[in-house]
Amino acid sequence: MYVFRNTFTDRKGRTKQAAKWYCDFTNAAGTRCRLPAFTDRKASEALGRQIDRLVACRASGESLPLDVQRWLEGLPDAIRGALHKFGLLDGQRLAAGRTLIDHVGDWRAFLLAKGNTEKHADLISSRAKKVIDGCKFTYHCDVSAARCMAYLAELRDGEHGISAQTSNWYLQAAKSFCRWICRDGRATSNPLEYHRPPPRPPGVRRGRNPLAARHRRHGAGDTRADGADAGSALPIGA
Numbered sequence: 001m002y003v004f005r006n007t008f009t010d011r012k013g014r015t016k017q018a019a020k021w022y023c024d025f026t027n028a029a030g031t032r033c034r035l036p037a038f039t040d041r042k043a044s045e046a047l048g049r050q051i052d053r054l055v056a057c058r059a060s061g062e063s064l065p066l067d068v069q070r071w072l073e074g075l076p077d078a079i080r081g082a083l084h085k086f087g088l089l090d091g092q093r094l095a096a097g098r099t100l101i102d103h104v105g106d107w108r109a110f111l112l113a114k115g116n117t118e119k120h121a122d123l124i125s126s127r128a129k130k131v132i133d134g135c136k137f138t139y140h141c142d143v144s145a146a147r148c149m150a151y152l153a154e155l156r157d158g159e160h161g162i163s164a165q166t167s168n169w170y171l172q173a174a175k176s177f178c179r180w181i182c183r184d185g186r187a188t189s190n191p192l193e194y195h196r197p198p199p200r201p202p203g204v205r206r207g208r209n210p211l212a213a214r215h216r217r218h219g220a221g222d223t224r225a226d227g228a229d230a231g232s233a234l235p236i237g238a
Contacts, residue, residue: 001023001024001025001048001049001051001052002023002024002048003021003022003023003024003037003041003044003045003048004021004022004024005017005018005020005021005022006018006022019039020036020037020038020039020044021037021038021039021040021041021044022034022035022036022037022044023035023037023044023047023048023051025048025051025052025055026055027055027058027086027087027088028055028058028059028087028088029087031086031087033086035047035051035079035082035083035086036078036079036082037079047079050068050071051083051088053065053068054068054083054088054089055088058087058088066188066189069188070141072089073139073140073141073187074139074141098186099138099139100132100137100138100139100140100142100143101129101132103140103177103181103186104125104128104129104132104177105125107125107128107177107180107181108121108122108124108125110180110184111124111125124173124176125173125177127169127170127173127174128173128174128176128177130170131148131151131152131170131171131173131174132174134151134154134155135147135148135151140178140181140186140187143178143191143192144191145191145192145194145195148171148174148192148195149195152167152170152171155167155170164197167197168197171192171195171197174192175190175192175193175195178190178191178192178193179193
């Protein structure tokens with residue numbers, strides 16, 4: 001692999017260099033490829049070194065190292081698309097670079113396809129979206145348990161803050177969303193997997209849902225696809 005810049009002749013006959021550097025490499029199939037990189041040479045060389053690692057993994061059939069997977073998630077769409085075209089990324093790896101808000105839309109469609117009601121899918125996906133927006137997460141590689149914890153603490157603070165139970169519902173929705181991304185092959189890790197809700201203050205007991213209790217007593221009421229009572233506000237996992 002090597003990097004270079006193209007030259008061209010302008011209208012006045014002067015020789016000019018292109019703004020971007022290019023990575024020249026051979027993919028796992030033995031085909032020579034040229035990829036537009038960056039305007040900075042060092043950044044382009046760093047890109048080339050990672051591409052070499054991709055080619056080696058593709059040729060050997062080995063799994064991508066975790067640091068390479070995270071690097072892929074943060075690449076610009078144009079470069080990720082080119083790597084897919086050159087046979088270095090499969091469709092799921094290509095999807096990993098989409099924004100989290102795009103993935104939330106797909107997750108909502110998945111919940112509907114499972115048989116959940118539109119109302120329930122909207123509720124759960126909107127909770128996950130609120131956490132994503134509030135924490136300013138753009139891509140999966142941005143997700144941080146510490147930032148999520150701090151944001152939910154901010155929502156609980158103050159006289160008009162949300163309750164601990166509502167905070168837990170937001171957390172459960174965000175965790176379920178991240179879990180679904182991993183199960184669908186769009187990411188390799190769930191940064192919120194071991195993030196636990198804060199303990200309830202002393203003297204605060206878990207409340208009961210009177211509607212759900214009434215349904216249990218009478219054995220009636222609509223149920224969701226996972227068997228949960230439709231009157232319950234508890235979010236489901238992916």
